[in-house]
Amino acid sequence: MSELKVGLAGLGTVGAGVVRMLERQKAALAARTGRDIRIVAVAARDRNKDRGLDLSGVRWFEDPVALAVDPEIDVFVELMGGAGDPAKAAVAAALDAGKAVVTANKALLAHCGAELAARAEAAGATLRFEAAVAGGIPIIKTLREALAGNRISRVSGILNGTCNYILTRMADEKLSFDTCLAEAQRLGYAEADPTFDIDGFDTAHKLSLLTSLAFGMRVDAESIYVEGIRSLTLADLEAADDLGYRVKLLGVAVRTDEGIEQRVHPTMVPKHWPIAQVSGVTNAVAVDGDAVALTLVGPGAGGDATASAVVGDLADIASGSGGYAFGAPAQSLAVAERAPMQHHEGGYYIRLSAVNKPGTAATIARRMAERGISLESIVQHRPARNNGDAPATVILITYATTEADVRDAVAAIDADGVIASVPQVIRIEKD
C-alpha cells in the first residue's frame, strides 16, 4: 500500500490531536483511502516538551518553511496559526513546490486566501481548510461539494464558541458580560486578550471564507461590517427573551440586489429557530440554497474536533480528491460588490436611556416617524419611585427599515439631548 507522507507544523492541542487520530484510525483510514497516511516529519518550537506523543522515527525541523519544501513529504499540514510568517511563508512554499496543504488557519486564509488559492492552481497543488471554519462541522465540504447544484442566497452562523458561551451563560444564568467573560477565560474558552473573539474579528475571518465558497467571491474579510458583543448587557438579553428572541453573535452573508452583504453583529433571532437553541461553545451554520436549506450543528473548536476536520481533509487528499480551494478557479472568483451596511434592511431593537423629563417619549417617537420608521412596539420602564430623576429605559422595536434611517434617527434623538448614555441597537432577523 502506498503512503501519503505528511509533514506537520505545529504541535499544540490540534496538532497533537491529529497525530493521535491518525494513529488510532490508521486501519480504517487505510481501508477508506487505499493509502497509509503517515506523519514523517514535524516542526514545532520546543523539541523537549513532553506532549505525550510517540514521535520516534519522525524527523524534526526547527524551520517550518524547510519542512514545507522537504522532498520527502507529500502533504504539508499547517497548524501554527497567525496571518503572517512563518505560517504564510511555509504554506506558500509548500504550494509552490506542488505539495498539498491542509491548514486550520482562518486568519491566514482571510488575509491571503485568494493569493494562496492562485498559487495552488499554478502548481497543480491541493489546498484544503475544513478546520478553519466551525471546527468539526464539515461546512466547507458541504458548500464546495454537496451543494454544488444550488444557487446559495444566504449563509449564516454561530462561528465563535467563546461568544456563544458568554451569551448563553448571560441569558441562562442572568449574569453580567464581565462575569461570563472571566469564566470563559478561566475555562480556557477565551484568551487572556479576548479582543479577537468578542469583538467579532474571528467570526469575520470565518465568514469571509464561507462567502467565498457560497457565492464564488474572492475572500475579502476587509469588506465585512463587524460589531462584537462587548456592549451587550443582561438587560438587552432579558428584553430579547421577553420579546421571544435569543441574542446570538451571527456572521451573515446574503445575496442582495446591490451585491453580497457581509456582516457580523449581535442578532436577535426567534427562539424557535434551530440556531437560537445552539448553546455554549457549540457552533452552527445555516445555508439557504434554491433547492436545499440546511442547518449543521457541532463543535466549533477543541483539539479533537479540529483534528477531525484536518484528518478528513487528509483522507480526501489520500483518496485523490482535488478541485479548487474555493470551488472555482481563483481567476474566476468575483471581486465582491460590497453591499453597504447603511442599506441593510431589517427590524431593529433600540434601547435608549432617556432623561426623565416631559416630552422625551414624544421626541423619540417623532424622530422615528420623521424617517418613516414604523414601530412594532415601544416600552418605557419608569425608574424606581425613590429615584425619580434617574433615566428611564425605553425599548423600541421597529418594523423593517434601513440601517441608515435607524442610525440617523438615533443621532437626531441624541442631538435632542434626551438620552443619557450610548444607545444600544441590535438587528433582528425573523421569518
Next chain:
Amino acid sequence: MSELKVGLAGLGTVGAGVVRMLERQKAALAARTGRDIRIVAVAARDRNKDRGLDLSGVRWFEDPVALAVDPEIDVFVELMGGAGDPAKAAVAAALDAGKAVVTANKALLAHCGAELAARAEAAGATLRFEAAVAGGIPIIKTLREALAGNRISRVSGILNGTCNYILTRMADEKLSFDTCLAEAQRLGYAEADPTFDIDGFDTAHKLSLLTSLAFGMRVDAESIYVEGIRSLTLADLEAADDLGYRVKLLGVAVRTDEGIEQRVHPTMVPKHWPIAQVSGVTNAVAVDGDAVALTLVGPGAGGDATASAVVGDLADIASGSGGYAFGAPAQSLAVAERAPMQHHEGGYYIRLSAVNKPGTAATIARRMAERGISLESIVQHRPARNNGDAPATVILITYATTEADVRDAVAAIDADGVIASVPQVIRIEKD
C-alpha cells in the same frame, strides 16, 4: 472543456429536477468541476408526456438497461426506484460496463448494496447515492469523507418526512393519527398505501445504509428491529409532552458490546434535544463520533432537495472523486453481529389500560418489581365518575432496564387479567 455525459433513467419529479438544475447551474458546475455535465440520453416510460423540459438533442431509450450500457454515456443516473428490475438490472449493467452510477434508490441499495458495491469495485466504477438517505442532507458524504477520522459510536435520525409530519401535526394540533395521515395523503406527503412509510420500512432502508457507512458493516436491512407509528395515540403524545419529551420515529444504530444494535421505532426524546425540535417533513441526522458530534437538519424529500443530492454526486464524479461506495472495500465490510433487541437497555414509557378493580395497581407494580425494574414514575388516571367501571389509564416510566424484562413484565401483567387492551410501550432516549 471535456464533457461528462450523463444517461438519466426516470423522469419523475426528481429526474425533472435534475435536468433543470444541471441547466440552471451549468456555468457554476463547469467552473467547479472543470467539465460540462450534460444529459445526452434519457429513459422513461412515456415519451409523449409533457414534463416542461427541453430534451431536444437528447436521445430517448425505452429500455433503461440499454441506456445503462450505451457507449456514449459516462455516468448512469438511476431515478426509477424499486428494489428489483429494471432498476437493479440497469445499475448492475452500468457498473459492469465500468460506468459511474448515481442513484437515489434506497430500497435497491438496502437489498443489494453489498453486491452492487462489489460490482463497482470489480469494474473500477464509482457508485454514489447521496440522495438515497435524508434527501438534501449530505449525510452520506459527511460519514464517508468528512468524519473519516472518527470512530463512530451512534447514528440516529428522523429519516422519514411522512412520519415526522404526522407526529408533528398530532402533537401540535391535538389531532388523531388517522386525521393526520389523511391530511398527509391529501398534501402528497404520504402514498395511497402508506405502509412503507408509517410502518418504518423506509426508515429502516435508509438506516441500513447509514450503518454500513458509519460502522464499516455490510448493508443488512433485514437485521433491523422495526416498529412503526401506527399504534401511537394522541394520549401518548400528550403524556410525553407532560413528561418533557417529544415522540419521533427514529432510526438508531449504536455500537454495543454485543455488536451494532439497529432499530427503528417511536422514541421519546427530551424536548431540548435539537432532534426533538425538527418538525414537519424536515429530516435530521445526528452522529456521535469520538472526536465530533454533529447534527444535520434539512429537507428529506422533494424534487429539488433530492435533485440537489444527485447533482452533488455528479459534480464529485466530474471532479474525479472516486473511492468506495461504503467507504471501504466491499470485501472488508463486516457482517453485522446483530445486537438482539431483547438486550436493548434504556428507559421505557408503558401505557396500560387497567381494569378498574381493587389490587390492579399492586399487581402491576409487583410484576415490574419481580423483574428488578425500577419505576421513575407511575401515574394512574381514574375514569370519569359517571363511568366507574371503565378502564383506568396507568402510565409507567421506568429507569434503564432491558427490553426483555419489560416485555416479560407486560406479558405477566396481561396474564394476570388486569389490562383491558394492548399495552403501549415506547422507548425513551435521554442524556
